[in-house]
Amino acid sequence: MRSTRSLVLLLILAGSTQTALADASMDRVLKELEPEERAHQVCNLRGLDAVRKGSHLKGVDRVTTTLQKPAIFKNNVVIAKGGAVRAKNHWYFLDFTCAVSADQMKATSFDYKLGGEIPENKWEDFGLWK
Template sequence: MHYRKGFILLLMALSWAVSGSNAFADAAMDRVLLKLEPEERAHQACNIRGLDAVRKGKHLKGVDRVKASSQSRATFKNNVVTANGAAVRANHRWYRLKYKCAVTDDQMKATSFEFQLGAEIPEDEWENFGLWK
């Protein structure tokens, strides 16, 4: 499935970017994003921006994943991703997250990211939401 291949490549590009942002990592991430359908590209651009925003928010330490559609499906309309049932992982624990993220017309970059961090999600609920350790 094209989505799965793109997602795996995106995760690789994200790991390069997290370990030290540079032109190579940015170019690799752009190549991967271009292979995705516009809606999925928007979701991934927002996940990338979300990682940065939540880290800078200093509410959580060790943030390494954002999942837009864990408790409910995120929506994409007019270049805005709205995720009321998202989750963020920090130090191997998951937390509820709501966000609204605007992207460029080509869905390659997030232009804004507003979020609200919620309570920790109990580990016995992770499987129901497609979360992992």
């Protein structure tokens, strides 16, 4: 499963244009994941897009769901109270609720609250990186 996660992250980080080929590849990779992991990944993707479009942050490139405590997946909803988002090598606290489709292939809603910047001297405590 670790190699599948890496592939999903590579696709995310590549920032590929939304072509039919890229979409098909992403769908194929997502289908290989367990439902809960798939839900987390589609919520991370939706979170990247939502924060890029809906906040003052520039250069958003990472979302993590389990910074302070594990995200919860129940009834096709991921609740992350204690996640983080990275923008231009700075990390910020992020809480979100994300609903996914019954097959966990698409995020159907994403509501978030952006918190303050996480001081770099705390990054190691949270497992964050540059």
